[in-house]
Amino acid sequence: MDWLQVILLSIVQGVTEFLPVSSSAHLILVSVLTDWDDQGLAFDVALHIGSLSAVVLYFRHELMRMAVSWSGSLVGRGVDGDARLAWWVVLATIPVCLVGLAFHDVIAVSMRSPLIIAFGLIVFGLLLAYADLRHRGTRDEYQLTLGDALLIGLAQALALIPGTSRSGITITAALLLGMSREGAARFSFLLSIPVIVLAGGLEIVGLIGKSHEVDWAAVLIGAILSGISAYLCIHYFLIFIKRVGMQPFVVYRLLLGGWLLWLFW
Template sequence: MDWLQVVVLSIVQGLTEFLPISSSAHLILVPVLTPWDDQGLAFDVALHIGSLSAVVLYFRQELARMAVSWAGSLRGGGMDDDARLAWGVLLATLPVCVFGLAFRDAIEVGMRSPLIIAAGLIGFGLVLGYADWRHRGGRSEYQLRLRDVVLIGLAQALALIPGTSRSGITITAALLLGMSREGAARFSFLLSIPVIVLAGGLEVTGLIQEAATVDWPAVVVGTLLSGISAYLCIHYFLVVIKRVGMQPFVVYRLLLGAWLLWLFW
């Protein structure tokens, strides 16, 4: 890998992992639209480690409280807001685990075309735009009901389709269920933690089986750049949506989807 490829892929991963514009779509499109070879599993793992480190660092205080309360609930200590949120994150992760394992091969082989990505960007972008336009609620991530958690978890499974966006579809579902923009985004970011861990675990398994040579300088730089860009993305995204909502990201999705249709139709 050359250093321009390392920098571009790292920043693309860090930014798009948490923005509602589909990280998988962008990482699929970069090699399609450039002469670069596939970056390899080791670098993919590095990018996920960077993104995971960023979200864990950003929410470190909330995660610490959630871990303590969750452990206490296992010992019969009752359920407070942090314990309920922790259980909600775990429960909402189950659907994507089940569907991801069941349809992983079919998705990786048959659903990575630019046209499918374009359809996902446009279709789910319009739904996000509608959800943001009509949102009526103000509930935070600590006020989720069991029904909300189940529905957001089922929505998250749709993110297996390239172009959907994991953060985009979970924020969309949360807004439609009456959550505030910030609450929807924060719950989406917390949901990313087990998903990234699971995806990274599958990639590590593949990496061990592949036994390929690792470009360690690229891996280290990629991890750092992905982590820094992801941390900044989380911080400024939460600031931006308070002021202007999701519409700028909807417009971006529609323009990118239209451009892909024009290129590949």
């Protein structure tokens, strides 16, 4: 890997992991539109570690409270708002795990074409536009119900379709359920933690027993750049949507999807 590839892939991963524009779509597009060699599983793991570190660091105070309260709920100390939120994150992660395990081969082989990405960007972008334009919700992540968590979890499973965007579809579902933009985004970011852990874990399993050279300098720089860009993305995205909303991301999705249709149809 050359350093331009390392820098570009790291920043793309860090920024698009949390924006509602589909990180998988952008990483696939980089490989389609360039002649770069595949970056390898070790580098992919590094990018996931960077993104994970960013979201954990950003929500460290909330995560600490959630962990303490959730642990207490397991030993009969009652369920407060933090414990309930932790349970909702766990439950909302189950659907994407089940669907991912059941259809992993189909998704990995048959659904990673530019045209599928284009349709995913456009269709789910229009749904995000509708959810954002009609939203009147004021609820935050602590006011979710069990039903809300399960519905958002089911929506998250759709993110396995390239072009959908995990953050995009979970924010869309949350807005439709009456959450505020900030509450929807914050819950989506919390949901990303177990998903990134599981995705990174699968990649680590894929590395076990395989002999290959690892460019440790690229791995280290990739993790750092991915983490920094992801942290900044989370911070400024929460500020941006409070003032502006989701429509600029919708426009971007539609333009990118239309360009892909023109290019590959």
